[in-house]
Amino acid sequence: MFEFHVAREARDRYQFDESLFAYDGRVIIGDYNAAQRFAHRMNVAREADKSLERAVRASDIYALGL
Numbered sequence: 001m002f003e004f005h006v007a008r009e010a011r012d013r014y015q016f017d018e019s020l021f022a023y024d025g026r027v028i029i030g031d032y033n034a035a036q037r038f039a040h041r042m043n044v045a046r047e048a049d050k051s052l053e054r055a056v057r058a059s060d061i062y063a064l065g066l
Contacts, residue, residue, distance in 0.1 A: 003028045004064050014045045035062035 003026045020027050029035050039058040048055035
């Protein structure tokens with residue numbers, strides 16, 4: 001399990017579930033599946049299906065905690 005900070009603006013833009021976050025903006029990613037869900041939410045908001053350059057990879061999100 002790992003955690004990192006996500007700015008309020010990004011949390012609002014990507015409409016992440018607030019229950020994932022601590023009071024100070026840290027998100028907790030417990031496993032690779034959680035990283036996949038997190039990346040998927042970003043990719044939907046970024047319309048990554050229309051432009052692969054905009055895509056966020058779950059592996060990159062997961063690697064933040066290594």
